[in-house]
Amino acid sequence: MKVGLRTPSIKKSFKARTTGKYKRKLKRMVNPFYGKKGMGWIKNPSRALKNKIYHKTTFSAKDAIKGTSNLFVAIMYYLIVLPMKWMFILMFYMMKYMLLAMAWVCVAIFNGIVWLVEKIINMNREDPPVDETVDTNENPLIEDTAEKTDVPSKTLG
Secondary structure, X not given: OOOEEOOOOHXXXXXXXXXXXHHHHHHHHHOOOOOOOOHHHHHOHHHHHHHHHHHHHEEXXXXXXXXXXXXXXHHHHHHHHHHHHHHHHHHHHHHXXXXXXXXXHHHHHHHHHHHHHHHHHHHHOOOOOOOOOOOOOOOOOOOOHHHHOOOOOOOOO
16 A cells, blocks of 8 residues: 555546536436445445545645645654653653652651651660569469368378
8 A cells, every 4th residue: 555645647637627517417417426425435345445545645746735834744743742742641650650659668767767766765664574483372363273172182091
């Protein structure tokens, strides 16, 4: 498929300009669908699709001369505006995730400071030493089972 400038043909351009309006009127009288928009899609869809693609991807020499300002605008758009647009989108997402990362770092630093303050406070606190030995006479939770039994102990002997 061709892309870009169409090869100019003087013969075809002359034929298109000299086909008279009476010839078109006659064809329209004979065929009611002649010259109506969209009839190509009904008559021959594959050809209509190819023509649509061809006319979208190519331009004539007359269009190129007439539309130099449009060409300049297109070049400016693709070379300057479009890259800047993507640059701003990229910068937006970079800033978004950088701020998110900074927030995580701030939370981590805050948690570290809280941990250090707790360590300092607990280091200066004087707790009584914990006694590891357990005295059954002084501890009311541990009961002596021998005193509580009603049955006298029997000794052999």
